[in-house]
Amino acid sequence: MAAENDSIHSSKAPEPVGLYPHARRVGNLLFLSGVGPRERGTKKIPGVELNEKGEIVSYDIEAQCHSVFRNIKAILEDSGSNWDNIIDVTVFLTNMKDDFATYNKLWATYFGQNPPCRTTIEINCLPTPIAIELKVIATI
Numbered sequence: 001m002a003a004e005n006d007s008i009h010s011s012k013a014p015e016p017v018g019l020y021p022h023a024r025r026v027g028n029l030l031f032l033s034g035v036g037p038r039e040r041g042t043k044k045i046p047g048v049e050l051n052e053k054g055e056i057v058s059y060d061i062e063a064q065c066h067s068v069f070r071n072i073k074a075i076l077e078d079s080g081s082n083w084d085n086i087i088d089v090t091v092f093l094t095n096m097k098d099d100f101a102t103y104n105k106l107w108a109t110y111f112g113q114n115p116p117c118r119t120t121i122e123i124n125c126l127p128t129p130i131a132i133e134l135k136v137i138a139t140i
Contacts, residue, residue: 012074014038017127022075025140030081032136034092037067038128045130056129061099064132065106072136081140086116090135096122099131 007021008030016022016033023032038045047063050056076082093099100120107115126133 008075008079010075010078012040012078013071014040023079025079028140030076030079030085030138030140032072032075032134032138034126034133034135035068035071035075036126036128036130036133037064037071038130039067045128048129048131050129054129056131059131061095061102061131062106064130065103068132068134069106069110072134076136076138079138079140081138083110085138085140086111086136087139088117088137089119091118091120092123092126092133092135093120094123094125094131096120103132 006025008023008025010022013022013035020033022035023030025031036045037047045059045064046067047060048056049058072086073083076085091103093103103120107118
């Protein structure tokens with residue numbers, strides 16, 4: 001388990017795309033950096049097809065949602081927390097019109113009873129060719 005005010009680097013979640021930890025513990029709160037659907041040890045993004053320029057040709061928001069949730073679970077567990085301790089989530093979607101309904105349906109299956117607070121925002125792009133990223137706050 002992490003000590004007070006420690007940076008946390010998960011051995012299961014995808015490597016950060018910049019200089020930041022997967023999470024930081026402050027007291028009994030855990031703040032996760034933005035988490036996307038990439039897979040650890042590879043540039044592969046579940047459900048994403050890229051052209052030769054690295055631009056998105058097509059993507060599957062459902063596959064990306066499942067992968068993001070798996071990555072968050074891994075970071076939480078490596079931090080000494082768990083899924084049920086999530087208290088607040090900010091969701092970034094690159095296509096609210098097409099993707100919100102699918103993401104919202106999957107959200108309900110993952111959170112079921114007593115879901116955390118949530119804010120969903122549409123943005124025009126993310127640092128890698130992904131369609132969803134989550135910013136999570138949990139307790140430890």
